[in-house]
Amino acid sequence: MERAHNILELIRQEPGKFRLIDLSKRLDLNKSSMFVLLHTLEELGWVSKDSNDAYSLGHVLGVLGHAFVGQFDLEARFREEAGKSRDMLGETLQLAKLEGDQVLYLAKVEAPSRVKLVSEPGMRFPAHATALGKALLAWQPREGLEDVLGERLEELTPNTVKSRAVLIAQLEAIRSSGFATEEQESVMGFCCVAAPILDSGGAAVAAVSASIPLHKWEESAERAKEEIVSLAERLSTALHPVD
Incomplete structure (x- = not known):
């Protein structure tokens, strides 16, 4: 959960900037582990990926915030x-x-x-x-x-x-x-x-x-x-x- 929180916090600060490799380097987490985490977050609707493979916060967080x-x-x-x-x-x-x-x-x-x-x-x-x-x-x-x-x-x-x-x-x-x-x-x-x-x-x-x-x-x-x-x-x- 702490890793997921750190990913979301980075994306919150600069949405649409970080790709998988960027997040992996920033959080010092190997690419395979980061891939699994991001895939899960995307499936849950907590993050979304654009055409450049950069991540933003997902619609579910908007619903929860509302x-x-x-x-x-x-x-x-x-x-x-x-x-x-x-x-x-x-x-x-x-x-x-x-x-x-x-x-x-x-x-x-x-x-x-x-x-x-x-x-x-x-x-x-x-x-x-x-x-x-x-x-x-x-x-x-x-x-x-x-x-x-x-x-x-x-x-x-x-x-x-x-x-x-x-x-x-x-x-x-x-x-x-x-x-x-x-x-x-x-x-x-x-x-x-x-x-x-x-x-x-x-x-x-x-x-x-x-x-x-x-x-x-x-x-x-x-x-x-x-x-x-x-x-x-x-x-x-x-x-x-x-x-």
Whole structure:
């Protein structure tokens, strides 16, 4: 990995200048080893070769760089838009993304309350036990779900879904409805509604949720569902604005 990093750093500094022999000399690496490394990087789309056999950075690095910057733009846009939804609902809203079988919390807009949620930006929770996680899992390819979920579903509360078959059925319903809910599956005393943020290709890159105390759930659930779906749609549009 260090060798690949050094190659990319040289190409970044002077794109379109170095050929295989140049990189081999600059990095003191024999030509056969350099050939293998460059071939792999080219196959991955990390570098590209022009008609003079000189190398530049590849399109995949551009995509990754755009995604890196975009995640911070999304967090900023979330705080702006979620503030309006928080004021409308009077509840705390969160933004998260999927990492394996976990949700990683990215940002939080809190409503004034004596009761605070245990989840904070930077924390991870099992995806199957949260509305955020279910909203994200529902947009994952079906064939890869079993690998993502593993053999056993961790039980956080007595209400946490324990069966993978039941969870898969829930995810299909979530995909149809456009939102996910959970009632005291991650934390007792709280219910949540979440919806996915979709990129231009229809992939779920993140999700937003509203957390509602159990005693307010029955009266607030429908309005929360509508607002969270609307918030997710506004954030999705921000990722691929319509001309």
